[in-house]
Amino acid sequence: MASTAASPAALVAARRAASSAASPLRRAGLAAGCQPARSLAFAAGGGADPRLAIHVASRCRAASSARGTRAVATMAKKSVGDLGPADLEGKRVLVRADLNVPLDDSQNITDDTRIRAAIPTIKYLLSNGAKVILTSHLGRPKGVTPKFSLAPLVPRLSELLGIQVQKADDVIGPEVEKLVAALPNGAVLLLENVRFYKEEEKNEPEFAKKLAALADLYVNDAFGTAHRAHASTEGVTNFLKPSVAGFLLQKELDYLDGAVSNPKRPFAAIVGGSKVSSKIGVIESLLEKCDILLLGGGMIFTFYKAQGLSVGSSLVEEDKLELATSLLAKAKEKGVSLLLPSDVVIADKFAPDANSQTVAASAIPDGWMGLDIGPDSVATFNAALETTQTIIWNGPMGVFEFDKFAVGTEAVAKKLAELSKKGVTTIIGGGDSVAAVEKVGVADVMSHISTGGGASLELLEGKQLPGVVALDEAVTVGSVTGSKL
Numbered sequence: 035m036a037s038t039a040a041s042p043a044a045l046v047a048a049r050r051a052a053s054s055a056a057s058p059l060r061r062a063g064l065a066a067g068c069q070p071a072r073s074l075a076f077a078a079g080g081g082a083d084p085r086l087a088i089h090v091a092s093r094c095r096a097a098s099s100a101r102g103t104r105a106v107a108t109m110a111k112k113s114v115g116d117l118g119p120a121d122l123e124g125k126r127v128l129v130r131a132d133l134n135v136p137l138d139d140s141q142n143i144t145d146d147t148r149i150r151a152a153i154p155t156i157k158y159l160l161s162n163g164a165k166v167i168l169t170s171h172l173g174r175p176k177g178v179t180p181k182f183s184l185a186p187l188v189p190r191l192s193e194l195l196g197i198q199v200q201k202a203d204d205v206i207g208p209e210v211e212k213l214v215a216a217l218p219n220g221a222v223l224l225l226e227n228v229r230f231y232k233e234e235e236k237n238e239p240e241f242a243k244k245l246a247a248l249a250d251l252y253v254n255d256a257f258g259t260a261h262r263a264h265a266s267t268e269g270v271t272n273f274l275k276p277s278v279a280g281f282l283l284q285k286e287l288d289y290l291d292g293a294v295s296n297p298k299r300p301f302a303a304i305v306g307g308s309k310v311s312s313k314i315g316v317i318e319s320l321l322e323k324c325d326i327l328l329l330g331g332g333m334i335f336t337f338y339k340a341q342g343l344s345v346g347s348s349l350v351e352e353d354k355l356e357l358a359t360s361l362l363a364k365a366k367e368k369g370v371s372l373l374l375p376s377d378v379v380i381a382d383k384f385a386p387d388a389n390s391q392t393v394a395a396s397a398i399p400d401g402w403m404g405l406d407i408g409p410d411s412v413a414t415f416n417a418a419l420e421t422t423q424t425i426i427w428n429g430p431m432g433v434f435e436f437d438k439f440a441v442g443t444e445a446v447a448k449k450l451a452e453l454s455k456k457g458v459t460t461i462i463g464g465g466d467s468v469a470a471v472e473k474v475g476v477a478d479v480m481s482h483i484s485t486g487g488g489a490s491l492e493l494l495e496g497k498q499l500p501g502v503v504a505l506d507e508a509v510t511v512g513s514v515t516g517s518k519l
């Protein structure tokens with residue numbers, strides 16, 4: 035699996051110099067949807083603390099895909115697998131994929147995971163004689179912006195599909211209609227970046243209607259964008275039936291909704307990342323479902339402080355101390371075994387070359403900040419994980435972008451890989467945990483790695499995703515819900 039990992043120095047420089055157009059990393063981040071506005075929002079939220087700025091662009095990566103199993107949970111939707119040759123032969127199928135991949139300065143794809151993840155659905159449609167009209171966004175363009183064209187994706191798409199993919203220069207309109215009309219069975223037409231039309235993000239019905247008019251049926255396989263109610267993810271379903279889930283979307287729901295809501299027990303959740311505030315919804319939702327909750331990352335210092343411990347200059351959200359206390363109480367009330375790290379690796383500055391030492395969580399000296407969990411915590415976490423059958427992981431245990439403080443995160447990745455090989459269901463819920471798993475080179479052994487950062491977070495928070503809600507319901511037979519039985 036391709037890695038998006040960059041050197042810590044490059045990462046820090048890229049995060050801090052958000053205005054530097056010369057940075058390839060920043061461009062990669064921009065191409066993948068990480069705009070400066072988002073960086074600024076995080077920085078502002080954290081009082082311009084560089085520790086909060088570092089993680090922004092690393093949310094722009096994704097992961098592996100495979101044919102999904104049957105949907106089992108509350109959001110079960112009709113699947114493309116429910117459609118056969120009789121439904122698809124000669125039909126024009128509008129496929130919304132999330133091909134929002136990072137590109138370098140020369141418009142080369144630096145991580146093709148999302149393209150590869152979209153292939154099974156497209157191949158299935160082609161093998162059933164359909165004509166595929168493929169639509170996606172790339173980045174967050176404001177109007178037509180050449181550097182956000184989908185043209186650089188054509189060679190890789192063609193290579194993976196084993197056919198020459200055609201490319202339209204527009205999304206709707208007479209030229210596109212002509213190309214669609216001339217499309218033979220078993221061919222793919224890639225439309226231009228759907229966000230070149232402002233109507234897309236505004237979910238304007240007239241635009242959705244024009245998009246829908248290109249096709250006979252609709253497949254949404256864009257999990258990474260399923261939390262957006264846009265014309266190509268939501269609005270189009272009002273004008274095109276059937277509207278069904280692609281294999282990737284289905285697999286994401288099977289794991290992030292199905293396996294998490296109906297887990298093989300014991301079920302452990304590992305939640306890390308920088309701030310407790312951005313994970314409140316996830317923690318609260320997982321406390322309803324899991325047996326064990328392991329916390330790591332920058333958020334632990336807010337919990338420590340809430341318990342009266344000294345945290346030195348570690349990241350703390352002063353306004354979330356009460357919340358941390360209430361989450362601890364809620365875990366107790368629910369009978370969830372909540373484990374906070376017992377030791378931490380501290381640094382004398384927020385830098386890759388900082389001096390560091392390992393101390394008990396209760397012994398952080400003034401002027402030092404915790405940047406990773408310590409070896410005792412890793413051992414305790416590993417022992418807890420050994421007892422489980424299902425594990426969901428969201429958020430790194432430390433500042434893994436700096437090698438010196440990546441040990442705890444990498445240990446978790448390795449443990450999950452080991453357990454996955456033994457049959458434990460391991461789910462990596464998007465965001466930076468995906469980067470960590472890729473960095474350690476164990477992505478391929480995990481049961482599921484989400485292709486959506488924001489979308490997986492919303493799903494884990496228990497929210498309904500508009501792009502999913504809009505799809506046709508699956509057929510229900512008895513107590514089992516899913517595709518053909």
Ligand SMILES: Nc1ncnc2c1ncn2[C@@H]1O[C@H](COP(=O)(O)OP(=O)(O)O)[C@@H](O)[C@H]1O
Nearest residue numbers: 089307308331332404405429432433465466467
């Ligand atoms: N102890 C810590 N202090 C400061 N930042 C941390 C700490 N531990 C982890 N982080 C940062 O948290 C960021 C990831 O946070 P977040 O975006 O919430 O996770 P995710 O992307 O997995 O959802 C990473 O950039 C990492 O460097």
Ligand SMILES: O=C(OP(=O)(O)O)[C@H](O)COP(=O)(O)O
Nearest residue numbers: 066067093134258259486487488
């Ligand atoms: O990269 C994406 O989201 P992610 O960074 O949360 O994984 C999706 O393509 C959605 O992009 P958007 O956040 O610009 O709507």
